[in-house]
Amino acid sequence: MVEATFIYFDITKEAYSLKHTMKKRMITAAFTASLLLGSVSASIPTVMAAQSATVDAGVNFRSAPSASAPVIRMLKKGEQVTILDASNAYWYKLQDSSGRTGYASPSYFTVSSVSSSHTATGTIQKSVSFRTSASLSASRIRFLQAGEQVAIISRPNSSWYEIRDSSGQAGYVSSQPQYISVSGSSGGSGGSSGTTAPSTGSVESVIAAGLKYLGTPYEYGSSRSTTTTFDCSDLVRQAFLEGVGIKLPADSRGQGEHVAQRGKAVTDWRQLKRGDIMFFMSYKGSKASAYSGTNKSTATITHDGIYLGDGKILHTYSNESGGVTISSIAGTHWEYRFLYGGSAL
Known part of the structure; x- marks a missing residue:
């Protein structure tokens, strides 16, 4: 021992x-x-993409998941970072407050709790292969047994769930309902709209599709047939197309109409759910006073992005900001410019 x-x-x-x-x-x-020999196993906490974490003690922020990789800088105690990938037992892929991505040991972080609206649990219905990747030809880790509870990490496509079992092992399982049933609770306040909340698996697939383009350069009017550059609505469109196969309108105003017509729009960004699309008016200044007196019900949509939860948005608006990036909303011009948001699913 x-x-x-x-x-x-x-x-x-x-x-x-x-x-x-x-x-x-x-x-x-x-x-x-x-x-x-299978004699050692590591217990990995269930962490979802784009979850926040606090640095507990100074730790090297490296360019690759290796102790020999170049050090970008030292992360300091108390810093807030965003976890982009937690599938490796010994390394988190992170984004710091400046938008830079890198890797650090999970032992140095306290991960923010996630509300129930961001969680999904799967129950195995009958014995099914637990594989190393989303393919029938991938190696089998083991057989999952009927009644086992697993955590849903993402849904890379319509045929597979990425999951984590009770021991912390991550892998993939068929999404067919005869093998797994998925449940998740819907957060938020207020009365029911009478509509069905989108499945957590679908939401996570959209977010995972968007996150993989972090750092991709910004280009106003980017081509909708390539992924080498994005403008704001192109990024949103691509994430939904890759994540769940939904082809949204090509511009932010059309996307805004799509969400509004579904009857799920809210004007208080704090009522948004993970995976909702946020819509904004034009920039007038960095202070709230610059937007006082504005009739937002008639304002024109000029920007949009995907809400990640925890007060953060995935979007793109300039190359100076790093292209596709994650920004905080509260107390910034993004909060003051917000018009409405809601689900496109």
């Missing part, structure tokens, strides 16, 4: 003295062998 505990510490912590380098190499080799 002592040796196993020491190995876990050695693998996950970077701050280790040079005098132990040789011992570290020997332990790493032993750890790798034990993994092959």
